[in-house]
Amino acid sequence: xxxxxxxxxxxxxxxxxxxxxxxxxxxxxxxxxxxxxxxxxxxxxxxxxxxxxxxxxxxxxxxxxxxxxxxxxxxxxxxxxxxxxxxxxxxxxxxxxxxxxxxxxxxxx
Numbered sequence: 001x002x003x004x005x006x007x008x009x010x011x012x013x014x015x016x017x018x019x020x021x022x023x024x025x026x027x028x029x030x031x032x033x034x035x036x037x038x039x040x041x042x043x044x045x046x047x048x049x050x051x052x053x054x055x056x057x058x059x060x061x062x063x064x065x066x067x068x069x070x071x072x073x074x075x076x077x078x079x080x081x082x083x084x085x086x087x088x089x090x091x092x093x094x095x096x097x098x099x100x101x102x103x104x105x106x107x108x109x
Contacts, residue, residue: 002108007019008092008093008096016059019093022086022089024037024041024043024052025063025078025085028078033074034066052064063082064076064078
């Protein structure tokens, strides 16, 4: 029997947004920290930071705002555009998954 495997991403002169970046943004939204989100995904901080900066360049808008650490600690939060992109991508991805499962079942059921 076969299993369905696929990846869906948005492209803008190269991969601009997909599941991995969406998970990173979701982690930032939930923890308020790029460091914590990166750690959860087993990424280094520098990998996560560079990914965010590359995505911002490709997408043309900022994804996070950060405040420096110190006695109160730092943190990161999503911009309104990042929240909208993440939410829309998650809905789109779920709809694609359901549609692909129906098509897969039709042909390989």
